[in-house]
Amino acid sequence: MLQAEELAVRFDGTPALEGATLDVGAGEVVTVLGPSGSGKTTLLRVIAGLQLPDAGRVLLDGSDLAGVPPHRRGIGLVFQDHALFPHRDVLGNVAFGLRMRGDPPDAVARRVGELLELVGLAGLEQRSVGTLSGGEQQRVALARALAPEPRVLLLDEPLGSLDRRLRDRLLDDLAHLFDELGLTAVYVTHDQTEAFTLGDRVAVMRDGRVVQVATPDELWARPLDADVARFLGIANVRADELVRPEAVRVLRTHGRGMGVIERAVRTGPVVRIRVRLDDGGMLEAVAATIDHPSPGDRVDVDIDPEGIVRLR
Ligand SMILES: Nc1ncnc2c1ncn2[C@@H]1O[C@H](COP(=O)(O)OP(=O)(O)OP(=O)(O)O)[C@@H](O)[C@H]1O
Ligand SMILES: [Mg+2]
Structure with missing residues (x-):
């Protein structure tokens, strides 16, 4: 479904991605786990079309996305600094993509209602996003990304800024939602619990490469090498x-x-x-x-x- 092949990105000569390859099947959630600076965000940005790769390509359903601008890729984004429009209400935020592509107002209103229901914020259309809690804002960001029914959802540490308890709760909700919608998603985190809870498979990144992709059980049982094992927090390595x-x-x-x-x-x-x-x-x-x-x-x-x- 989604393939990133041998992606390379350099910033001022320093590699951020060096032959990163990732395959995501339809309806599959792949979580990307890796230390800070390993290239996780850069990988998502290339897939989304926000960053041009120096080498490699991204395929969606077999077709090369080179030259396809971000908003035409059918890819939804949820990033840590959710970048909601602070001066619009919840409706204005969630409806953004739908209005951009010219959906009629009544269809937009109906869809927004559905989505708010889905993320547990039913009835909050008129609230200004500035008055929402961090967790609620994150749910709005998720609803906004899901609104145009993207083929793939990319999430970059969407729970990173939330406290532990809220994170655990949203983690449960997300797992449920991914399941229910049969979403194809790439979910970046540096939290092992998140990666293992949400991922059908977990991709471990290191130094700009995806070094191992495996189910949580496989990864725990057979980490690639001592570095991956240590990174997973396995003791006695x-x-x-x-x-x-x-x-x-x-x-x-x-x-x-x-x-x-x-x-x-x-x-x-x-x-x-x-x-x-x-x-x-x-x-x-x-x-x-x-x-x-x-x-x-x-x-x-x-x-x-x-x-x-x-x-x-
Ligand atoms: N716009 C940029 N200009 C210069 N260097 C960059 C830029 N974006 C990323 N980098 C560098 O590329 C490398 C990979 O960055 P990236 O943001 O992809 O890492 P990450 O795995 O998402 O890390 P974190 O877990 O801290 O978010 C880092 O060394 C970073 O400093
Ligand atoms: Mg990052």
Whole structure:
């Protein structure tokens, strides 16, 4: 459906994209995860037609988009700084694209009503966007992008500026919406939870390239290399192998033990435990138990072999 092939972009000689390739199927949501500066926004801007690539091409349903201006690409955009029109009301914002292409006023009003319903803002047509909360503004931006029924929706950290709780709620809503509408979307984030929750597949970017594309399960099970594993926040990564922390069992010892608990922190349903092994190594474990050993306790460690992954 959407293909970005070998895209290259340089700014003053410095590469922002270097052969970035991404394939998105119809109805698929691909989340793009990567460190700051890895080229995520640039990739979206090239797909949207806001940035000309130095090399490579973008295809939509097989046809090359070179020379097609942004507003004729059938691509909807939702960016972090949602760039709503501050002096228009909600209706004026959501209706923008529809009016631009000349839809009749009653059709516009009907469509805007539908969209506000969809994003949970029914009846707010007349509100000035300046009086809306950050989360509400983000929903307006989403409604505006969806209004002209784009073939593809591109989102760049749309929840980035919101607080944690609102983010979690909007994340649920978005997941539901993407599902319901069968949207084809590329969703950029640097938040792993967001990427894993929303993505049918996750594309990991590094230094201007897409280095791995996989389902969340595959990515967690088989990260490409030590860098990707670390970036995903998987602990116990060494040069050529990793030990997934959920495969490490930490048991209070009845004998001498293999090491000592250095830290045990509850982060919600799980406890993150760090063990300093007597041979000098460190091992992170996660435990889903209420009763867990505490710092200073001597422990034994048992590793499920399935949790040991060889890296290339
Ligand atoms: N208009 C520009 N002029 C010069 N350099 C740019 C421009 N836009 C992006 N860059 C550079 O290109 C690289 C990639 O930037 P990009 O914005 O795509 O990264 P990103 O992955 O979106 O990062 P972040 O997570 O911080 O948003 C960065 O080094 C950035 O400084
Ligand atoms: Mg960015």
